[in-house]
Structure formats: C-alpha cells, structure tokens
Amino acid sequence: MTAPPNSSAYDAYKCSSIRWLEKIPSHWGISRSKHLFSQRIERAKKEDVQLSATQAYGVIPQDQFESMVGRKVVKITLHLDKRKHVEVNDFVISMRSFQGGLERAWAAGCIRSSYVVLRPLKELDSSYYGYLFKSKRYIEALQSTASFIRDGQDLNFYNFSQVDLIFPPYCEQIAIADFLDRKVGLIDQALSVKERQIELLKERKQILVQKAVMLGLDPNVSMKDSGIEWIGEIPAHWVIKRLKYVLEERNERSKTGEEPLFMVSQVHGLVVRSEYHEKAEVAASNVDNKIVFEGDLVFNKLKAHLGVFFKSCIPEKGIVSPDYAVYKRKAYIDDLKLLEYLFRNPSYISQFVVRATGIVEGLIRLYTSELFDMPVPVAPSDEQREILRFIEKVSEKQDKAIVLLEEQITKLKEYKSTMINSAVTGKIKVPGVVEPERQDLEMA
Template sequence: MMKISEMPKYEVYKDSGVEWLGDIPETWDIKKIYHLFRIGRGRVISQQELVENGEYPVYSSQTKDDGVLGYIQTYDFDCEQITWTTDGANAGTVFHRSGKHNCTNVCGTLQPFKNSHVNLKYITYALSDITRFYKRPDTNGAKIMNNEMAHVKVMAPPENEQTRIANYLDKKTALIDEAISIKEKQISLLKERKQIIIQQAVTQGLDPNVPMKDSGVDWIGKIPDHWEVRRAKYIFDEIDERSKNGDEELLSVSHMTGVTPRSEKNVSMFMAEDYTGSKLCIENDLVINIMWAWMGALGVSDRVGIVSPSYGVFRQKLKNTFNPTYLEYLLKSVKYVEYYNKVSTGLHSSRLRFYGHMLFAMKMGYPSYEEQNEIMAYLHEQTKRIDLAIDSQLAQIEKLKEYKTTLINSAVTGKIKITPEMVEQ
C-alpha cells in the first residue's frame, strides 16, 4: 500500500471556513446537505408486511451496506439515494442505495436534486467520514436527525473529481476489505486449531500411541487405558454457602470467559442493590450457570467471590483431584457440552436447565493429577503460540482499518489529490 504521506497534493488550498476541516483545495466548495438533497425518512414497516419471498429489500439501522433485513411486496423508493441511521445508531452508518427498496423509520434518506451535481458514492464516503465525529450535545450517542443532517456541511469538489475519488476509494477499500477478510479467516482457523489441540489433549492425552479402552460411556467413547472413569457425585460436593453482607467480589459465569469478575464484563448488566444471600465460591470451585450450561457456561473460579443464588457451586471432595484449568477445559469440550444439552430440561433451548443432580449422574473420564499438569504445561506452550499468532493478525487488521479510515478522510477532504493514473493503477 502506498503511504498516504507520499500521495500527490493539490497545488493551491484555501480556508474552508469550517474549523474541524481546515484548508481545502481551491476549486472545491463547501455546501450544506439541504442545498444538495431532498431530505426524507423511511416509514414504519410492520412485521406482517415482511414476507419470505418478497421482491424488494428493507433497510434498517441493523443492516450493512449489502445487508437485507427482510423483504416486502411494495416499495417506497425507486431511485438512487443515500441512507443513514438516525436515532439509536452510531454515526458513520451512511450507505449508498440503488434500485427499488424500503427504508424503515430509523433511516434518514437523501435524494439528490436534479441539478445538485453530486456523485452519490463520493457523498456517501464524505458523510461516513464527517458523521463519525458528530456528537449530539444532548445524548451520549451520535444521533443525527433530519433537521440536523440538513445543516451538515459537506465537501463539494467538481463532479468529475467526485467521481474519480469515489472510483478510487471503491477500488482501494475493496482491496483492503479483502485483505481484512483473509486475515479474519486466518484467525478463525487459528482459533479452530487451538480448540482441536485442547480437545484432543484433555480427552485423549498427549501420547498418540498409548493403549486405549472403551470408557463404558457412549458419549465419551474411548480414553487412554490408564485413565479413570467415575461419576461426578463421587468427585464433587455441591456447596450452598451464602454471603452474610454481599461485600465479596461479584463474579459472572459465561461460555466465553468462564468465571470472571463482573467488573471486567464490557456489557451493560443489571446490578442489584444488595447481594446479601448470594452464593459464595472459593478458589478452585466449579461454578455452573444452570440456565446456560447447555452452551458451556461454566468455569473454575480462581478467587473468592459471590455468584447468583441460581448458579451451582461444586467443590472437589479430595484436593488435587483436578488441575483447575484442565477441569474447565474438559467440561467445556464438545462431547461434554453435548451431554448437557441432552440431559438438560426445559420447553425451549433458551430455557434449558442443568441442575446439580444431572452433573452428579454424569460420568467423567480423566487422568491422574500429575498427568493433568503435564497436559496443561503442553497446552500452555501450544496455545501461547497460537494466541501470539492471533494477536499478530488482529494488529494487522487494526492497521488496515486505520489505513482505510485515513485514506477515505484524506481523499474526501482534499488532503491528497486523486489523479486519473491512481484510479487506473
């Protein structure tokens, strides 16, 4: 990729009169949206109108540039236009639309006047860049309603330059997006490889030549001959100790992160006024989110804390029966999670429950504590390498996204000059 700092510049610039924009090329203008577009809004589309085999796409705040929320039989728009999400969405969600389609009432619409001399793809890039920085003073979000969009100032180069810039950005952003997509696939493969290594090690050990035996449990299958098979009721006690004042660290249990402090969860979650009576857990306790165990929502705690009274807390009868990380990996392996799904009770998948007596009835196949430690030492090294590779790919994706954002900003604001030769390259 060419460095943006090495790209051509315009010969003469002038003050744009817009503080955040600064200087623009001398031949460019600054215009307000209402000078260029008829501003409208989508309509309320009822669920009854959405049909499986409809003819025209429906766009809402949830759809991306090529996304389709649903289809309906009639259409509101039969022209090329720009849409943006108004209330309830982040700024920067500005898309170019063409052909017959519908827009829901959370979308604003811009239809160009006949003599506005705008290239819609260029304006889409420009507004996507501008609205990323837009913040309504009365909200925490970046909402732009119709009356506010009307007064947004946009850069207006000569129409032939708009077309050239749009064509260049279409070409270059497509290449960047393709590179990002390739790296995202590589990350998915690395994560899949990581899970395969973990599953193989915790369910069959490290020696591929070790004699195997039938575990006697259909869903577990074969395990190394020297491993033990026992029911969980002989391994764990269910613990129901309660907090007297609720001052202990509040913990959460999910299928993604296991047992983690609620304070580290980057999501909006309901907080109670008083946690007195919450269940206590200590280091190395197994904690199961009974409602979401069918997804693998369980983990081994690495600290003292409190969890929901509806969670299950289980403690090893004999200390050092399990390496805590090995135990969590084993119970999150595919066959075990499939077992939770099979025996959990409930009328619907999202209402399934995996209770303590179900865990106690479950058989487990596992090696000695010493072998578990060997397995975990091996997995630590293997997963560390994979995690470093994933981090490297993520860093490259972030750089590509930053480059894309900077390239768009530089092109639509005139910081760089897009020549005909650059479009052809």
C-alpha cells in the same frame, strides 16, 4: 498514519467555512447539504421489495440481508403503503446513522416510515458521498448536531441539513471514489485473510485442547472402549468416573453480602464484576449469595446450552448469584481447570442440553443431580499435570499469534479510516486528478 502511496497534496488550498474541516483544495466548492440532497417523500409502490438499512452493507433487500447474516428478520405485513420509497443511490438516515454515517441504497424498494430518505438534487457521485458520509470527520460533525435522550433519537433531516458539505468537481468525485474502491477493496481482502487466520488458530487450539483432555498426549497409547457411546475410546489405563465421585457442591452462603461479587465472562472467565461492569445493576442485597473459593469450579445453571464452566483463579473468597452452581474438588481430578476444558467439548455441551430442564434456549437449567450423573474420563494425576502444562503451552503460543494478528487488523483499519478521510476531504490528491491552472481559478 502516513498518506497512501502514490498520493500527494494538492497545489493550493483555501480556508474552509465548514466547521468540521479546516482547509480544502482551492477549486472545490462548498454547499449547504439541503442544496445537494432533498427528502424523498414518495410512498411505497406496490412492487417495492422490503429493504433493510445496515451499517455494514448499506440499504439492501431484506431477503439478501437475511442470507448474509444467517438469520430471519421480522417482515412487516401491515400498512406497507405507508412505508417510504427508495431509489438506487439514495441515502437513508436510520436511527443508528449517528453512530456510523448515512446508508447508501444499493437497491430500490421501500423502507420503514421512520427513516429519512435523501435523494440527490445535482449531478454527484453517490460512491464519493458514500465514502464521505462514512468518514470519521463527517460522523463527528453529524453527532454534534443533536443531544440524544437515548441512542438514535431524533436524528432527522434537520440534523443532516446542519452539516455543510464539500462539493469537488464531478470528475474528481469519480476519481476519488474509484481510488478508494480499489484501495479499500485490497485492505478488506487483507482484513478477511487475517480474520480467517484468527479463526483457524482458534479452531486449531480447540482441537489440540480437546484431543488432549479426551485422548491424552501419547498418540501411540493403547485404547479401549469407554462404554459410553458419546465419549468413545479412551486410553486403556484411564478410568471412567461419574461426576458425583469427582465433584462436591459447595453450598456455603454469604452472611453479610460484603464479599467481592464475581461473574462469569465467556471471554475472561470468572472475574470480579466491579472490574468489568462498574455501572452494572446488581441486586439490592447479596446476602445469601453463594461463596466461591480459589480453585472452585463455577457454572451458570441458566447457561446450560453454552456449557460455560470456569475455575476460579481469583486469590480471594468471593460470592456469585444463587443462579450459579459452585463445585469443589472431591477426588480423582487434582485441578478443576481440566474439567473447565473438558466441558467445552461439543459432546459434553450436547449432553448438558439434553439433560437440562426447560424449553426455550437461554432459559434452560442444568441441575446438579443431572450433572453429577455424567461420566468423565480420568487420567492418572501425573498425566493430568502434563496435559494442563501442554494446554498452557499451546494456548500461550496460539494466543500470541492471535494478538499479533489482531494488532495488524487494528492498524489496517486505522490506515483504511485515515485514507478515506484524507481522500474525501482533499488532504491527498489521488492519482489521475488534474488540478485547474491557478490563473483559471483566479478568472473563475
């Protein structure tokens, strides 16, 4: 990636004794990390609010985090006095810090005792070190200090102290942080716009697909009441059929278990498991698993709350878990891909949940008898083919646009990462920074 506009290199560099950096500006200092930060060992105060350490938002009040992510986090009510006190602009080493850098505290409060709290020892700019601790080169250096038995284990002050730090002049720390605040803010705005565009494209695609399978393609067609309240009106020349007349359950079982094992992926559809989960745990024996043929409709009965049905487009016979249901075409619907689209309609998903057996979401099961009792709108065969061609064309167009936006997002994120790394390590000189004269450096 190229350097950001309006930036340049420093006039003079020196070799760095820091193993994760080669060269730094000549007038920058190098310090042992424990000389810049020490552990804060204060226990929680009575008035402290509970904090959450997050990679996305830093260390913020737990209530604020809950509102941002839209879900509740279990609050600790016992032994609060044993939690650690945190001040604004401290940094926290959490169990996941080795994945995404140290977390800056944006609020004062208390945090779980297993975390390490770092307090600044010198006059330094927390915004600058916030960027430094999130830079790719620093995270790689931090990762190299420990051998983890499992993710996040034993990341502590010792690990932090093994990574020496650069120490630019205080005024430059502020200038670099201000520069990055502006540039990163603009990039994040652009990312948000593109991510929203992707959401809108997906919503648009879903609307067009659902309208096609429920109402057809002719906006001027005469309509009639389907007789089913949650389906509503359908084209007058369509009919309503119960699924027991459309589908037939396939109960053929594997005698050897040697056929390719299939699985349902909400992103990729029905796929060969080994191609997506090479090391995934599988049953000791696949004997008596259900057989699937190309063109069959496959459904994980335990995922009724998601309504995930997929037609098999795999040109070979395979097997699926006994927890899956396999259906073959019986009559009226020529291509079961049409039902795959239809069953993603919110009205059908709601009916799946209502008709399923179970209490806890994720553990409810939709039985074939309940599924087969459900009605579906059926168009003439030639119209079914037209609808599928339309959906294929719409999907191709929307998916191309989404891929293009995803590529732009990837490039923006790479640019953002490169810019942060370059600015905090001195590879570029940000606007407003004035270097000391060479003679001043030599006298120093």
